Amino acid sequence: MSRVRQVQVTVDCHDPRAVADFWKAVLGYVDPPVPDGFASWDAVEASLPVERQGAAAVAQDPDGVGPRLYFQRVPEGKTVKNRVHLDVRVATGLTGEERVAALEAEAARLEALGGHRLHLLPADGEDEACLVMQDVEGNEFCLD
Known part of the structure; x- marks a missing residue:
């Protein structure tokens, strides 16, 4: 049985x-809790290198039911x-080889269902590895 x-x-x-901010208003989502050691998300942003400031934002369901939304600057x-x-x-x-093995196993399962593997984005010291795929109509998604 699948899960x-x-x-x-x-x-x-x-x-x-x-x-x-738009999607938080639309969905009733909120910012995630501020990380320990910071008084606000503005303080978190100010602690980042200039090139990373404003590069990402998150909105989440306050009840933990809906999916987390991640917004990234491109x-x-x-x-x-x-x-x-x-x-x-x-x-x-999961991290390292254990993470890549889990990504690869899921990619193989999804390829059998008609998905297409595009490429593995290896861990880079800031982000863990993820695997980019396409669904049966060519829409990209990531195994994370």
């Missing part, structure tokens, strides 16, 4: 905070690439 997978919806945009406008794609959470909490 339900948790997803995160990721939106590519030019102004992550403005887009996140330089290009919408042309061919999806502006919204799903991140299917199959390796949450």
Whole structure:
């Protein structure tokens, strides 16, 4: 029997905070809790290197029922690439080779269902590895 997978919806945009604020208002979502050691999300942003400030924002269901929404700044406008794609959470909490193995196993299962593997984005010291795929109509999504 298959099990339900948790997803995160990721939106590519030019102004992550403005887009996140819009979707929080639409859905009744909220900012996640501020990380320990910071008084506010503005303080978190100020602690980042200048090139990373404003690069991402998050909105989440306050009841934890709906998917987390992640908004990331990209330089290009919408042309061919999806502006919204799903991140299917199959390796949450895993790192290194264990994470890649979990991503690969899920990719193999999805290929059998008609999905297409595009490429593995290896861990880079800031982000863990993820695997980019396409669904049966060519829409991109990530195994995360």
